[in-house]
Amino acid sequence: MSADSLLEFFRAAGKLKAVRRQGWVDRGVPDAESVADHTFRTMVMAWVLGREAGMDTNRLLKLMLLHDLPEVEAGDATPYGNVLSGTDELARVVPRWRELVSPEQIAAAKRQKQLAEERALGELAGVLPDALAAELREVWLDYSERRTPEARFAAQIDKLEAALQAIEYRDAGHDADVENFLATAREAVEHPVLLALLAEIEAAANG
Numbered sequence: 001m002s003a004d005s006l007l008e009f010f011r012a013a014g015k016l017k018a019v020r021r022q023g024w025v026d027r028g029v030p031d032a033e034s035v036a037d038h039t040f041r042t043m044v045m046a047w048v049l050g051r052e053a054g055m056d057t058n059r060l061l062k063l064m065l066l067h068d069l070p071e072v073e074a075g076d077a078t079p080y081g082n083v084l085s086g087t088d089e090l091a092r093v094v095p096r097w098r099e100l101v102s103p104e105q106i107a108a109a110k111r112q113k114q115l116a117e118e119r120a121l122g123e124l125a126g127v128l129p130d131a132l133a134a135e136l137r138e139v140w141l142d143y144s145e146r147r148t149p150e151a152r153f154a155a156q157i158d159k160l161e162a163a164l165q166a167i168e169y170r171d172a173g174h175d176a177d178v179e180n181f182l183a184t185a186r187e188a189v190e191h192p193v194l195l196a197l198l199a200e201i202e203a204a205a206n207g
Helices: 001-019 021-028 036-050 057-068 088-101 103-125 131-144 147-169 176-190 192-206
Strands: none
Touching: 001 036, 001 088, 001 103, 021 088, 021 147, 036 147, 036 192, 057 131, 057 147, 088 176, 103 131, 131 147, 147 176, 147 192, 176 192
């Protein structure tokens, strides 16, 4: 592989440091964390918790590393974005998104997000050698479609990290909509190891 192709890929990946997590932007959190910030802590959580849960930690870390990589091109879409994006005072309305957005609209938003990220993934993979490009696609599709136990575990970590970040933003004085992020985590988390962590996060939210 040529050095200039490698540099192109690394520069593209580095853009994730500048992509803000849209949920925090919508809620008016100043200087909201980047997607890369989120990715970092999910990887630490995966490394610590994966072995305890009997996961293939090498696989799990790859899933966490790459799960949001297409957002460098596709952006960080939310389930409510297309429905509420034109709403005045978005920060005030977003906490009510579950009652304002229908299940059909959520499903459509998820399909649109996946298609956009698949296109972005193709662009990112296009500069990689065939073997690495194939691995990137396979790992990302595993996460997107929850094909393996590691992918399902990774998706649950993703929600727990967001709930933990919500608590930290709230404790820093921001209107971080903690209950909505906890509700999403409760819906997603089912592995016993992660349920124990969820209970600790909930205790921290109420503490």
